[in-house]
Amino acid sequence: MTAGDVRTALAAAAATLLGALALSPVLSSGTWVRPVVNVLLVVLLTGLALRFAGAVIAARAFPGRPVPAVLAALGTVLVPLGQLAAVTGYLARRFTEAGGLLPTPAGVRELVVVLRDGMDEIAEQVAPALPVASLTALIAGFVGLVAVLVDLLAVAVRQGALAGLALLALVGVPVFTLGGDIGLVPVVAPAAGFALLLWADQAGRLEAAGRVSGPRSVGGSTALRIGGVAVLVGVLAGGVLPTLPEGTVSGGEGPGSTGTRLDPVADMYGQLTRNDPVDLLRMDASVPDPGYLRAVTVDRYDAEDGWTLNGPEAQLPLTSQLPTGHYPESGRAFTATIEAIGHDDRFLPVPVAPQSVDMTGGENGWRFDPVTDTVVGRDVSSRGRRYEVAASEVRPSPEQLQAAPALPADHPDRVRFTALPEDLDPRVAAQVQELVDGVEGGYDRVRRILDFLTDGANRFRYALSTSPGTSGDDLVDFLTERRGYCEQYAGAMAVMVRAAGMPARVALGYTPGTLQEDGDRLITSDDAHAWVEVFFVDLGWVPFDPTPIDIGRRADLPWAPRIATEDLPEQTPELQQDIPPELLLLDPQYPLIPGGEATDGPVPDAAPDAESSWAPPAGLALLVGAAAAVPAGARLLQRRRRLSLGTAAALWDEVTATADDLGVPRDPAWTPREAGRALAERTGPEGAAAIARLARAEELAGYGPATSVQEDGLDAALHTARRELRGSVDRRARLRAAFWPASLPAAVRAALPAWMRGWAEMRRSRRPGGRRLRAGDAGS
Template sequence: MNREDIGSAVAAAVATLLGAFALKPVYATGAWFPPVLATVVVVLAGGLLLRAAGPALWTRFAGDRPVPGKLGGLAVPLVPIGQMVLVGCLLTALYAPRDAFLGVIPTPTSIRALGAVLSDGSAEMREQATPALPLHGLLALTVVLVGLVAIAIDLVAVAGRQPALAGLGLLIFYCVPVATITGGIGLTAIAAPAAGLGLLLWADQNRRLARRNRSGRRTLLGTGTLLAVRTGVFALAAGLVIGALVPTLTEGSLTTGLGGGEGGGSSTGTSLDPVAALQGQLTLPDPIDLLRVDASVDDPGYLRAVSLDRYDANKGWSLSNLDGERSIADRGSLAPLPSDEQSRRVTESITVLGHDDRFMPVPNSPLTVAVHDGDSRNWRFDETTGTVFGRNVTTAGLSYEVTASEPEPSTALLEASPALPQTNPVQNQYTQLPLLNPSVASLVRDLVADARTPYDKVRAIHGFLTNRANGFVYSLSTAPGTSGDDLTDFLRLRRGYCEQYAGAMAVMVRAAGVPARVALGYTPGKEASDGTRLITSDDAHAWVEVYFADLGWVPFDPTPISADRAVQLPWAPRADAPQNNEPLPTAAAPTGPTQAGPTKQLDPDNTFRPLNLPQSSTAAWLRPTLLFGGGTLVLLAVIATPALIRRLQRRRRLSDGAPAALWDELAATAVDLGIPVHPAWTPRQTARQLAGVVNRTDGASAGRAVRRPDTDPAAVDALRRLALAEEASSYARPGTVSADPELVAALRAARRGLVRATPPRTRALAVLWPSSLLTGAGRRWGDALGRRATGLTRRRPRTV
């Protein structure tokens, strides 16, 4: 490899890495960067080694013999194929090393494991909303994307010798955040790819200057650098301006996300949409049998389906991204309680009747979940929210057994639990709130004014909502509010169902500085004669979970439901319970005008929208195979496009047949083959230069070529005829020169002579990546701008 090829390869790698920074806003953390960096380094190192090893191996085994034409042409595609193999080894080492040879070289078993990871990645694209968690499947797909783009940019910049044209590959990175992010993507995601484009432009200019003047001294800050910097700055400015004007998608997600459901489907009541209301289930004309539970205790607790941990000013409570890395089949306890927490061990055998959901109802703090007659690995556990969810499966027809450790904290333990520091991750995440109505914030301050501990604050808010003396009534029919703020209206009208009570309490607890979230699931149902419990759609419920230091998540239920449905929570008795009829002091209800309402989801319509994501029945290996095959086809299409365009251009010029068109084709052929031709030369000087190449001379001196035995007189004569025809047409009157079939035949003979006189590798590059396309386009753009500028400067002054 020469110095220009090495420089272009390094520039292509650095530009690809800079372009990949467009992915920064797509991920929630920076864990995406190390595998992307490794991918770019592997592609760069692989390309340099393969291009250097090929000639070295040929010289070692073949000596001074020239490389056969066909073999030289095959060398160009072998490099990207080798780079793909190396990227495959990197994917194996990162995500499927267990069954690979030496942890790197793929084996049939490791390929199947890697296919499963890529299949998980496609599922995670459906589940994750941006900014997405850096899960292994998504990162593996990112490595595939970056690897294909890096290989394509390297091929165009090095093998095709067109670094500027390779900059088009950076647009692929822009497509990802533009299609998935709502709002701005940040300055880094725009500036870094723009800098990568500027670097490729500099490499292109530097390479062209080096080819024209190999003996002259080159400096870093030359003409090419200034042009590249100007273009890069223009690209950055255009991105900032145009990016602010282009509309974005309505959903900021990779596709929909588990919590992104405006999902359709009938109101069957057989699943719980984590962002839809429960009211649709609670108003079904006839209850639907969902689950049959055989518990090891007489008074089992809630069956939680999902926890809602994200609160938005417009959408209300919703589910954040779930970490799908851990399967319930993995060893170890899923969600053990802290050692200081008092609990009881519960085992429940659950048979699904009419339930059909991606979220599996389980008791609080599950330790183990075993699916009978099914694959447990398709069920994942999110430790943050305590949610068990299916990967391309639902609960329909399942039978499973859960062992859990239900919390039973004493009031003394809860009183002794201190406030979490602000730097604690749980405290930081689960107390986040938008701007609340001032009257709501004032109500919370009044309720917790005398509270000394987090538990006191929670009891004060819980007591306010559960004290009938305060006028709260359970009702599925609520009067319309007038403030425009659903939370304010609920606290003023004091009528609602379980989701409104739970959502309001969770907001108020967070406003008091205590971590809280909303849980959706089912109450224990009614006991049958055989001791089992039947859970129907009437048992759908929402409650609150509050986090206490050293104790974990503890349930509280502010909804005034009937005693036969309620779960006994000794640490959270209702304020109007018989054992404690003393009501807590009633704080004034919020009144007056409000700001933007924070809880549109708390007062939904009567239409229940079940989560009904499409299921995939495709074999695990088929999806990654299609993804890899599609990426390969795209890469091949990118490789073949310049050759196709160049072929169509040549056909058009030959069909024209005029001397000017044929001379343009001859000049383009010389550029494609890397033959130096100065634009200031006359046609005869150019013909002599090309004749020297055809005759394989060492140069031309005073118009006399130094001949070698292998000459092509027909090609030399054709070059002379084309030059004379070009001169004659240049001085002829317009319209007097017509197409000449003999000149077309002369052009074909001249091209054959030039192609035969060039090395096989150069021939292959001329076919795959014709340089004349870019130089011709640049010349046309420059001429058009020049004509425009001339017209502006020479405009006649207006007369008066």
Template sequence: MTSSTRLALASGAATLLACLAFSPVFLTLSWVFPVVVVVGAVVAVSIGARRVPALAPWAPLLELVGGTIALTALYANDTALFGVLPTPSAFGAMRDLLNAAGYAVRTQISPAQSLPELLFLASVGAGLVAVAVDILTVSMRRAALAGLALIALFIVPASAVTDGIGVLPFLGGAGGYLLLLFVSGRESMLRWGRRTGEQTPGFGVRAAQRIALLSLVAGLMLPVFIPQLPQGILRPSGSGSGTGVGTSLNPLVTLAGELTLPEPLDLLRVTANVEDPYYLRVTTLEDYTDTGWTPGSLDDTFDANEAALPGTPSGPTRQVDAEIQVLDQNDRFLATYNSPTDVDADGDWRYDPISGTVWSRDDRTAGLTYRVSAQEPNPTIEDLLDANQLDADDQVQRRFTSLPPIVRPEVARLVNDLTESVQGPYERTRAIMAFFTDRSSGFVYDLATEGGTSGDDLVDFLTNRQGYCQQYAGAMAVLLRFADVPARVAIGYTRGARNAGLWTVSTDDAHAWVEVYFDGIGWVPFDPTPLTAGRGVNSAWEPAVGAAAPTTTAPRTTVAGVDPGAVPRQREEELPISAGAAGNGSSGLLNPRVLLTVVAILLGVGLVVTPAVLRVVVRRRRRERAATGDAHAAWDELLATMSDLRLTWGGAETPRSTARRLAREHDFDAVTAEAMRMLAVAEERARYAPPATRTSDGLDDAVVAVTAGLRADAPSRDRARAVLVPPSILRAGSVSVRTAQASAWGRLRAVVGSRPAGVPR
């Protein structure tokens, strides 16, 4: 295996270890395969190209070509030649993915499911970093600078997650960089005959230990002093589900991100034939497990552009016709009103009648203007009171009242207390909703939810009574299922702000509410979240704030003995729904993004200047030791200076031979030549002569004179590199590591080879 091959493999390994920073960005590990394929392609091309002398100079360009082919095979194979060779159509498809990724980065939060555009972006980033690391390490033999490229893989994930990268990804990236430095230092290390006799451990081991310790402490402690970033730096494109189609992020995560954007984005402009349309629904969450609400699988049987879509409510409805213009959204899901009956949208859009979701595998909403007709449910209170309880074996009843096998007893007791004096599904629904909307219950709207100690998010919310629409809708739907009322969570947008007959929907209007199924009527929406004035819809069948069930009064109930009335709370409608409500907003110099940028720049500058600073420290220490008569320290400083200035030294060359050669090649004057001879004689005596015969006066001055002469004769480029990126630092560390390894193996062999007296071999 050649040196270039080993360096290329180390570069690829370091890049992949740094890519562990993607782990907290994605919900799953689906990013691993494409990233490994792209980085592997870059490494393979690097190794292959450098084995052919004619191709070696073109290796970086060929690596880009190899990475592009890998990306084509992964993401644009249907338009590629033979499935791997890029064509104009393939480049167009990848360009579309990049555009979609740009929108996703601007409008989504993490952790994200494996969206194709986000996987593509991660693969492109990993591939470019792999090429950069390969160029710096293999072509330029400057592995230390490759850390600047590797740190780029940490900056974006660090800004995208709110809970930090995590210890393991950090250690993986740091370990990859150390591996790269070790292999590079080993390959480029000068080999010379080392001194015999007693010697102390070299500076490299101590320096490496200190640097590693300081780096780990800094990396783990910096997040403590950096303010938490507002969510929304990396967020899902729209509010669709990933289950079944694998094309969007967790809708509840999407919802949280849209509500906490630093600046709201206008998403849709709606023209409707009614003055008071209900909310725009994007999808529904139908399955409740121990991990929370998740969407169900989506059916692609029905073409949404066909007339008379199935699933029309059987009860009283009203016709809603709307034209929706997409302003700044790039999603695979169409926002529609409840129970769409007709959709007119360019592209292949599918309709799932169970969830009422209009979605597409291939098309997106960017730049789209579409029309939708819907039969919104419009029952009277009498209609709902007359609705019968569904049979236990009814398909809707079984599906939409299912709960995890183990349920917290506090939740069951709360539902029993709320519904023990009411009858019928609608009365139970009203009683449970009144629990959230009645002022005396003490619920508070806040984008920053309050933690708890119960170990159950639902119980914590019902106890602390602080959260936003995600918690309100999810909790109410769970309580309804406990009460044997079919329920699910709807995700979408409130109707937005009206101006000149148009409704403008922004990210601030992202919302979650509850849909309840009634026999003979269908899915009816209920919104337990108190909203600011003008954002909500006051339906006749929903209890207003402070109202109770139509026939009885819902009891004021607590969870786990907590009395919310003990502490006065601000009402939800008095709180603005904006990014500032989360308490994460900042501006000016205290803006978290500015702080993160400053920290990243400082870390980058620190990474660049660290070798130079360490070189100064090493030089000073060696000269101090040389002043005390340490010939080895003086000779080591000479060799280090030669290494920094790219001057060769043969491993079989004696110190005196080296002195004569340097004096001849660099035309030393008499003073410098004598200083060079003094260093050589002192080194040889320190190696071979008895201690009593060694003389070492004036070695520090001799080192200064010789190294000054070498620098004066070196090109300015080499002098600058010796100051900024001194190779001797890495080589010293590599030698020390190898010495420590040899010592450890020697001790191990001594232990294994030892045996008690009398024991035969």
């Protein structure tokens, strides 16, 4: 094992690590990085140890003699097998209870179960996925397989460029799982790893030829130039590579909502304006006032589109301990058994702050998103399901809320849940500033905004019909006209709370429904509702409801009392037959047509914007162009390698390969002199002289005395010969030679036997201990 082998192994491990960084946007946190780094270290150290041990054994078993080809090939195969065994042992020890230093049958069986669970995570989670243990084990194992393959190709087979292609397996993960741009890191990092492999490969070839390696050498500079181009392409392509429209880890389409549902992209207006309410849920709660049933939360606000859903993110199994966000003493524990009667949706309504959800018939397909506090299904529906929820509803006192410390300015929750568009109407900010001017505590600021929306003196009215606004901004129109329904109240308050510096989001779900004679609660489509949730440190998400709905439908929120208490039943407003869609804060999936009836199917998508229309075709064209450039790149590497060798044979091979690429007829059986004469006839005097000179050098090297010295200046003669040969054909032939060189398939076929014998020949070409055999060494 030579120093060059150690250098190449290190480069292979570093390149695989850079390639693994392509997975970073697919996962929601960086906890997967450490196991992956450990796996790469296991592959690297195991490979170095086994190759060193093989060199020592060969030195003792075959002193002064080459290792037999069969044993050399067997030793080469044993290295990746040993690496795979070591990776298996590490994964079993890290992720199971039965692991040890070496893989045991029990450990392997448990590891298989863990990896199978990881496959289930891929099928059920959406990107960016939560790197739970099983998914992390699967990722580490996948990266380990890639690392073993890269190490085998780069170190044993000595094909750095071919090893770099293995990194495409890592690059493909974000390309086929993420929606939208994948960013720079998934493309630039693997490109840098590919450049590192090329550098190590060129350095090894130069050492084999007896030349000095390094970035100043021909091979080294070529590798650096190619790597630089790869990184530049990565920077330019990172934003336009085509991706799948859904952000599922498995690459499939995400589940959609069907039937009677409350979906953030559906029209809540249709739920509230049904002529005949639809029975949706029946709930048996252990407390008389169970509070709201949250279906989903939305946290992205845009002045044009209103409040929309970012999409489910990192997800947990329902069988795990679900986070509540508050201390137990701040919550009220209760249970609720819920049966879906007419509810049919991928979002499962549950009491706020659920601690566990037990689905009758199993939790397959249902997950909990701890970021949005949503139970979401994949390829499943709530239709006919029955489930039991154990919840811990936060019940803070005003004193606790006022004493809650503020989140740091750079805290992720504050950054995300206080985000507002840059084009927010200044009138909204001015209204908020007027309300909270001089108010220090976060709770007091929220109460000022709640009081503004609920004080009857401010003339806000609940209404399902509104007149078209004139400002061009739905939020400004609502604050100006002061008429709207629950979604508009909640959306306006959440924006104003964010403008006041407090993290807020909009929750969609249902009020507790109507108490029945048997003690159950019946929840219908009339109970569809939206409210605001504000985040307080150590208390979690606390609900506030600014909508003036009937007292019997409200949840009990003693920390958020209204200034105006409506004792009369809720008014039944006159409905406007055709509500302008721009007045809805959420884009409807099945909008109403005049007359109040929903359309039969989904509305065709709006015309895509400029970026979404050109980015996928441009990315696809870039990929096709990159694939088409592979032969040209391989041919360039071959030419550079021949130039770096600089021997007469290598330079003459380049002359004949150029002729084959250009379609110049040539008989392979010709001697160099005959071939040179035929090629010279197609060029001018300068080209003929250069070709004749190269042919003579090849004859002298092949048939002359062993002590003959190669003449200088053959590199310049090769450049002249290639230029003259290219000038002798038309442009079409030159383009074909550049992008599909005809000599390349023949070179690959000719090299295959050498690659097959390469494992054995590498052992013959070295003495034990790493020093190369030279003439006269064999008998020493």
